[in-house]
Amino acid sequence: MEEKDKYIPEEETPQTTEEIKRIRLKRHLWPDEIEDRRQKQKISRLKFGLVFFSVLALLVGWLFGSALPMPALRNLSNRARQTMTMDSSKKIDQAFDIMENDWYFGKDIENLDTRLIDSALDGMTAQEEDLHTDYMSAKEVTEFVQSINRDYVGIGVQYIKVGDLNVITRVFRNTPAEEAGVQAGDLIQTIDGEDAAPLTTDEIKERVIGEEGTTVTIVFGRQGEEITLTIERRQISASAFGKIVDNNVGYLNIYQFGNNTDSEIGTYLDDFKAHDVKKLIIDLRDNGGGYLDALEVIASRFLPEGTVVMQEEYRDGTMDDIKARKGMMDFSPIVILVNGDTASASEVFTLALMEQRDDVTVVGTKTYGKGTVQITRMFGDGSAIKFTKSRWLSPGGTWVNGEGIEPDVVVEDAEAIQHVYTEMDDDAVYTVDQVSDSVCDAQLMLDYLEYSLDRTDGYFSAATKEALQQFQNDHDLGGNGDLNKETYEALYSALIYDYSTSFVHDIQFNKAMEILND
Numbered sequence: 001m002e003e004k005d006k007y008i009p010e011e012e013t014p015q016t017t018e019e020i021k022r023i024r025l026k027r028h029l030w031p032d033e034i035e036d037r038r039q040k041q042k043i044s045r046l047k048f049g050l051v052f053f054s055v056l057a058l059l060v061g062w063l064f065g066s067a068l069p070m071p072a073l074r075n076l077s078n079r080a081r082q083t084m085t086m087d088s089s090k091k092i093d094q095a096f097d098i099m100e101n102d103w104y105f106g107k108d109i110e111n112l113d114t115r116l117i118d119s120a121l122d123g124m125t126a127q128e129e130d131l132h133t134d135y136m137s138a139k140e141v142t143e144f145v146q147s148i149n150r151d152y153v154g155i156g157v158q159y160i161k162v163g164d165l166n167v168i169t170r171v172f173r174n175t176p177a178e179e180a181g182v183q184a185g186d187l188i189q190t191i192d193g194e195d196a197a198p199l200t201t202d203e204i205k206e207r208v209i210g211e212e213g214t215t216v217t218i219v220f221g222r223q224g225e226e227i228t229l230t231i232e233r234r235q236i237s238a239s240a241f242g243k244i245v246d247n248n249v250g251y252l253n254i255y256q257f258g259n260n261t262d263s264e265i266g267t268y269l270d271d272f273k274a275h276d277v278k279k280l281i282i283d284l285r286d287n288g289g290g291y292l293d294a295l296e297v298i299a300s301r302f303l304p305e306g307t308v309v310m311q312e313e314y315r316d317g318t319m320d321d322i323k324a325r326k327g328m329m330d331f332s333p334i335v336i337l338v339n340g341d342t343a344s345a346s347e348v349f350t351l352a353l354m355e356q357r358d359d360v361t362v363v364g365t366k367t368y369g370k371g372t373v374q375i376t377r378m379f380g381d382g383s384a385i386k387f388t389k390s391r392w393l394s395p396g397g398t399w400v401n402g403e404g405i406e407p408d409v410v411v412e413d414a415e416a417i418q419h420v421y422t423e424m425d426d427d428a429v430y431t432v433d434q435v436s437d438s439v440c441d442a443q444l445m446l447d448y449l450e451y452s453l454d455r456t457d458g459y460f461s462a463a464t465k466e467a468l469q470q471f472q473n474d475h476d477l478g479g480n481g482d483l484n485k486e487t488y489e490a491l492y493s494a495l496i497y498d499y500s501t502s503f504v505h506d507i508q509f510n511k512a513m514e515i516l517n518d
Helices: 031-067 070-083 088-101 104-108 112-125 138-149 176-180 201-208 261-274 292-299 345-356 437-448 462-474 485-501 507-517
Strands: 134-136 151-154 157-162 165-171 187-191 215-222 225-232 234-237 240-245 249-254 279-283 308-314 319-323 334-338 360-364 372-378 384-393
Touching (some): 088 112, 138 151, 157 201, 165 485, 249 261, 249 507, 261 292, 292 308, 292 345, 334 345, 334 507, 345 360, 360 507
Parallel strands (some): 249 279, 279 334
Antiparallel strands (some): 187 215, 215 225, 308 384
């Protein structure tokens, strides 16, 4: 070992030499100087490392670019991306990047960016605390507005789909469909030559509506007959309907509280007044609500000016009173019909009259229970966010959210109207001593239509066969009393037609008439 700078004590120095040894003094370093020296060494090593790895990266890039095909490099890149830990503060941006660039099925989707943004907004606005806040695409906004205002270019019918059956439930007043002779209960069989059975509700709508002045040819089934009608499309506005019943009662059916609803009901109410009708039935069954300003105007026809229609409470706890305007009309007494699909603005209307008029009776079943108010804010592309801005309370402070309104007189609808019907197979035939859900369906419909039966439990009895034979004879179906699909569809058509065009079997309506005529 080399010993440099070692100090030799004077007494051990050999006496025979004349060499002079110089002793190098080592300078003492203070702690801060030592740390500074260490940092400089680190920086020096780091610079060297950066230079080294830069050169190495160039060499590897050249080598791999020559030796490996591009797919292999892409695969390495993908594997590297999969092992990366993402920044949790940028979840939305990074999730979007994954779906746009790495998601396998993204390659098959046109306008993927738009789809991803719509999906993200759908998810952001879907909260379990509030079922009524959501994001709507431009198409959904248009459909939403049309559903409230009930205005569109078409023929003027309402329909439902049950299995393969597309059944007309309403034909609106002063519409092309009414003028052409379409009736509630008719079955839509073909539209411009296309079979309607496999079409969805939206697909049927798309084929029936169109440009104003154009025509559509529809083949309807009416209790065993086929009727072909060519109907010209027009602008339709149908949010209310009214007529005088039994010469002394006005019947007003409000479907929605839309932009034109007040002017529509005004026509009917003026007609009632001209015929000196005082008693009134307001039918709000299946009315899902509508616009607050429309509600305010319509409620003003039935409450004194300045009367509170509802209270509105905002996020910060502040309150507003929505009050009736001028224009109250003289109708008394009044019965309001409600059911489980009576919601929102129609519940506001019901409670406002129920709490503040002694001559109002509410009949039916408990309402839906929606106690919030939504507003819509539009984006430049026509899409929008519909969100809850407040909750509403009745004039007396009741909040119906999730609870609904209990009617003054509870009256269930006929079992045949509440029943959920099954779809009958094309080649199915039922006869005496057989049991089936389809037989139960047929029995309920026969009972509603007042055919004589001994049971409605799905067992095909002799009395069921007799009732079916009678129905087939009444509608020229030519059957032998067995239940086949043709008879089943004719029964359903007859049921809907009767319920939609007549009050004879409407238990809730008849209870309202009983109350008004007592």
